[in-house]
Every structure is written in structure tokens, then in C-alpha cells.
Amino acid sequence: MQNISIRFATDDDAPSLERVAQRDTRRLPAPPHLVGEVDGRILVAHSLASGDAVADPFTRTEELRAMVTVRAAQLTKRPPRRLAGLWLRGYPRLEAR
Numbered sequence: 470m471q472n473i474s475i476r477f478a479t480d481d482d483a484p485s486l487e488r489v490a491q492r493d494t495r496r497l498p499a500p501p502h503l504v505g506e507v508d509g510r511i512l513v514a515h516s517l518a519s520g521d522a523v524a525d526p527f528t529r530t531e532e533l534r535a536m537v538t539v540r541a542a543q544l545t546k547r548p549p550r551r552l553a554g555l556w557l558r559g560y561p562r563l564e565a566r
Contacts, residue, residue: 471507473533475540478502478514485511493523503544505530505537513537517545 478486482504489511490497498516505513512530515522515537522537524530 472509473536474506475503475537476506478504478511482511486514489514489525490523492525492527495523497523503537503541505533507533515541517541 478501482502486497486502486504497514498521499518501517503515503517504511505515507528512528513522513524513534515534520541522534524534
């Protein structure tokens with residue numbers, strides 16, 4: 470059983486992010502990053518700014534990378550303005566007295 474977590478990267482994660490990027494032989498994409506960890510070890514770093522990711526190529530990361538990508542899409546997706554307007558129509562307007 471492995472513990473998997475997806476979270477925002479912090480300043481303390483910089484060495485681990487660089488290690489993953491070096492192992493992937495790519496540059497670390499622009500921050501902010503979501504990271505995928507397995508048992509406390511960062512294996513995937515996904516940029517919320519660009520959508521690019523780096524992952525440890527010496528570990529099976531396909532499923533973890535997919536989970537991080539789905540979570541990033543949930544965090545960056547905004548509902549269309551038209552739908553937002555429809556949701557708000559059902560609520561009474563507040564007026565100052």
C-alpha cells in the first residue's frame with residue numbers, strides 16, 4: 470500500500486522539484502506547481518501556469534501524472550460566464566437600505 474498525495478508545491482520543495490526535472494532531462498516549468506507524491510517522495514511536478522509537467526522517468530508515474538493533470542484541470546477551469554449568470558438568477562438580489 471502506498472500513500473499518494475497531490476498538493477501545491479512550497480518553497481521547501483525546490484530541491485525535490487529540481488531533482489525531478491533533472492531526472493526527466495527537462496527544465497522545470499513555470500510555477501505555481503502541483504506535485505504528485507508517493508510515500509512522501511515527489512515524482513511529478515505540474516505547472517498550473519503552462520500545463521507542462523516533469524516526472525521521474527525511472528519510476529512508474531503514468532497514473533500519478535494523469536491524476537495530477539485532472540486535479541490541475543479542476544483548479545484552473547472556470548465555468549462559462551453564461552452559466553454563472555444562470556446560477557445567480559435563482560438568488561434574490563441584496564439591496565442596501
